[in-house]
Amino acid sequence: MHQSNTSATSESELHITNPSDGTSVGSAAITSEREIRACVQRAREAWPAWRATPPAQRGQALRAAARALAEHEAEVADLHHRETGRDLEGALGGVRAAVDTLLQYSELAPVHRGRSLLGPGTALDVMRPEPRGVAAIVTPWNDPVAVSAGLIGAALAMGNTVVHKPSERCPHLGALLGAVLGEHLPAGVLATVTGGAREGEMLVGSMEIDLVAHVGSTHAGERIARSVALTGAHLVRENGGNDALIVDAGVPVPWAAEQAAIGAFTNGGQICTSVERIFVHRDVAEAFVEALAAEAERWNAEGRVVPLVDERMRESVHDQVRAAADRGARALVGGVVPEGPGSAYPATVLVDVTPEMTVMREETFGPVAPVMVVADFAEGLERASADEYGLSASVLTPRLDHAHEAIDRLAVGTVKINHVFGGAPGGAAQPRGRSGAGFGYGPELLDEMSTVKVAHLEAIPGAE
Structure with a gap:
């Protein structure tokens, strides 16, 4: 957090x-x-x-x-x-x-x-x-x-x-x-x-x-x-966590985009297990990004994104978005500080992000969904694992073998398959790393x- x-x-x-x-x-x-x-x-x-x-x-x-x-x-x-x-x-x-x-x-x-x-x-x-x-x-x-x-x-x-x-x-x-x-x-x-x-x-x-x-x-x-x-x-x-979401080939794209939006935008992205980085298989990348942008537009239009806790928090989130833009990322939706009182910030979808950007390396804790396209599930798993944090991670996949591989290899306390906030009552996990x-x-x-x-x-x- x-x-x-x-x-x-x-x-x-x-x-x-x-x-x-x-x-x-x-x-x-x-x-x-x-x-x-x-x-x-x-x-x-x-x-x-x-x-x-x-x-x-x-x-x-x-x-x-x-x-x-x-x-x-x-x-x-x-x-x-x-x-x-x-x-x-x-x-x-x-x-x-x-x-x-x-x-x-x-x-x-x-x-x-x-x-x-x-x-x-x-x-x-x-x-x-x-x-x-x-x-x-x-x-x-x-x-x-x-x-x-x-x-x-x-x-x-x-x-x-x-x-x-x-x-x-x-x-x-x-x-x-x-x-x-x-x-x-x-x-x-x-x-x-x-x-x-x-x-x-x-x-x-x-x-x-x-x-x-x-x-x-x-x-x-x-x-x-x-x-x-x-x-x-x-x-x-x-x-803190820098929780990854891996979107595999073969998933229903509208559902996957909805899951990503829920994970990234709920409570303004201010949840310890919010989705912080998204790795999407190239076979579904174009359709997924389009659907996620539409989800972000809908969240913004319906007023579903709660404000950030204060202006200092908003400044921290916007600094990461602005730094990513300075290094070549594009905001398909959001990325602009709204006018008026309070500390609102819109649901934001970033593309053309790279691993060295702060928005991919550090916890943003705001309604920001940075999306990186990967060649296959193996690359997504490798990039999701290349992180100092180890709170949780989510995987959307139709393949049981990929689900088992993710559970085995992701060095996090909680792995969620096919639901970004899923889990039975009474579970207890041990965080890893930082x-x-x-x-x-x-x-x-x-x-x-x-x-x-x-x-x-x-x-x-x-x-x-």
Whole structure:
């Protein structure tokens, strides 16, 4: 996910404007270093009692928090819409996904199992999962409620206490989420701090933090990894991706173009697994490009492309498009900053792109679909694999052997065949390369939020 930045900042406040129309959402006070330390200390003091709380009771508390979030869904979704530009339907879907995730972890954690080991019959040997301690959770702005609820829910359910720093692009939303959930948790178990990179580094760099979970840009994640290397905290991070889409010969072209548009333009391209690069087989290239351009025109005409989160984000996206044009790429659709307030950017289709262009090498995080024609599926697979990131990739192909080859060879955490956003509930992937490490969601996230102790128990020989 792309590096965060706010509409405007001062030394003591974050000033947020609505990406749709440029109106003010409000100002949020930045948490001081002293208060960050105090939040961590309160979480440390609350941990022994929360750890000792029976898992079923922790689950009950999470379920109460989930019900409260459901009751406030309209308020939370509206703030999400105003602060990040996400359309109301998508924002509401994110809140409901957050409720479901909290409920999921409230049920899964109490039945999270250790293992028994085969020792002598006179002894008992077990592997027991235990909470890690105080968790620092740093979350993004593009799906803030669902992502935050997942990480917070898994951490709390396993008996950790949490200090949460939401993105500086949605501080009001983060504070509201913390207030709604916190009403149903003991004091000190969940705290929310507000700020940017400086405050995030204060939090994750604390020697009192045992676990750090981060979803956000690769740049921020790598800074966090360096800090955590000095503290010894366990780190889970899902960071930026440069996700490829391979379009094979023999696919139905209108459907393939629709899939590409969904992958590249949904939420303004501001999804961690958005389609960032497209490699299309030459046999279908001409028809595919024409159909994708028509899809982009339709998305723009129907107002389906939400604004980018702020003007700085728009500038970053347009810089990549402009740099590609300077090196010979052509924008068939879009590629122009619209007039008026807010930070809108149109669905854009680029052709004549080359691998060395920034738009093909780095995450754009905007509604941009750069298309490169390849000679065959093998070349598409090779070019898709030539990347430093490893979050996910998609393949549209009618051939089962090509699907298997892609699954085997693509060095990413998730490979999606014939659906750009497909996947069953409960899946958990591990990013590769610069995209991060560790399970960031699914039941396996409970393993990240806990550590394992091996215990051996036997009686003293001859003792009664």
